[in-house]
Amino acid sequence: AQSVTQLDSQVPVFEEAPVELRCNYSSSVSVYLFWYVQYPNQGLQLLLKYLSGSTLVKGINGFEAEFNKSQTSFHLRKPSVHISDTAEYFCAVSDRDSGAGSYQLTFGKGTKLSVIP
């Protein structure tokens, strides 16, 4: 079974500064990788996903993430954050070869991003 580690539970950052949220997953032959965002009192929204192809993935709201197979990482970045980016961010992984009869998405414990004006 997959596991996901989000190394920082909380990340404070000043407005307009860059930010990186770290995510590592347990090794597997092939995986799908995701970042979800949860704004206060809301459900989860897909930010971006890596399925195959280019290792640099661009998502909504100016976020991007880079898939690094050798380091089993999928870190999320934004060059300049805004107050509205304050939210909790979840990294998630699934096995590409999980089989047609089953599917499971494994989440990390989340990183709370606080943007300070």
Next chain:
Amino acid sequence: EAQVTQNPRYLITVTGKKLTVTCSQNMNHEYMSWYRQDPGLGLRQIYYSMNVEVTDKGDVPEGYKVSRKEKRNFPLILESPSPNQTSLYFCASSSYLEVETQYFGPGTRLLVL
């Protein structure tokens, strides 16, 4: 509007009183799933369903039941709730053609006294 709906959004109950949380999607998705979210633990999958009448356990199925009699609905049943089931619950759905991209409902906050 494509969406996943959950009811109720908030629920306070007592230990042992059976309850059902409904989940419905209007996107004709085959795959549906239930998660619980707890502080410091992230989201953990409870049950999932690949299609009508096909369900399977996730990581934390104990104390929960599900059914999938219709494609659009996937209710979560707590036969005898206990305080350790106090949590925030999310339902999600996705198409079989793009099963890895899940759409989440708004969440149900449950308190078991």
